[in-house]
Amino acid sequence: MNRFLKQLFIESVLAGGLLIIAKIIGLIGALWITQARYTFSTDSSGLLPILKLSVLDLDSLTTITSYSNALFTAIMILLVITVTSRILLTRIAANNSKIVAKVIYYNLFEWMEHGHTIYPKMLIWLVFTWLGALLVLRDALIGISWYSIPIVFITFAIVCSFLVFLDIDRHLQIISFPQQRESRKTKHSSI
């Protein structure tokens, strides 16, 4: 349990850091595309002084936020697909010796996930996918971003959730019915 939590924490730091980096890249990209004028100012009205990015032209605020969120969504989807491909490769290779042979041939062994990192990675990335989707949805709801971006992100998050639950369900069945597995084994041995 402790090892699982530790792994969960490590993965969350990684995913959180990448989420912020994705947002920064999205923002820089959006400002570069729109060539908008902006200022950085320090807002010390709260508990801690924070750096605030203000767009000078209010009319272009929606465009900048939308571009930034679109780039952020694209980066997050790519990251999740990367993580999923590693997990998928591990899952496929576990039941297929030919795939294992190919993995070794193409030197992709490092690309595969280790057994104890699969579930923490899966859960954390699912949580951060939903977090990203909801943050993008929040921007759309307050009227500073286009609605098409959260629609794409939420659809992707739903697909990811479905895949994760499918994987967990498959493994729960393997764990939960040892008697069936035993009976299956004895059937095979009798044949």
Added chain:
Amino acid sequence: MNLAKLSIAVSSSLFIFGLFGVVIGSLIAFSILTPQGTVDRSLVLGATSQKALVFSPLKLESSIVSQSKLSLSNVPRGITSFTIEFKDLRATTYILQLLQTHNADEIPQSFQISPKLSAQQVPVSFSIIIDGIKLPLIQENGEYLIPQITVDPQSISTIQLEIIAKESILYPIQLELSITQ
């Protein structure tokens, strides 16, 4: 044995708190990275005009103002325009807080306000009031005036807009004020 269990419990709690910390930290970082519209417009005006005299528009909270817009023209630099749309003007006198001037320089600074109304022959007169002095902008007969204002060194003054309507106007009218330094 108990000590081992305790240490596991403590480390587990730390990991869980850390996990929440990371999620909340990401949320805060995302919010900070979301750009905002400028609130402190004086910063914008000062940065654009590169002059010691800076104008800060004040929040127009009045039932007669349907929308207001501030715009900066790049060419020529230093001209600031305020467009205010009025609706449902009754036959009465209104006074609105329009903007504040900040003269950070050690010498007096001057500026001109030129008005423009979207409709002609409107039975309304517009004036500005600065430091208690009333300066007409648009007279009842439709005559436009361009007052020149000089503000004291290192001073802050509030400019008010006085609207005197002789009769009710039910259609929207737009007033554009261009400030030239």
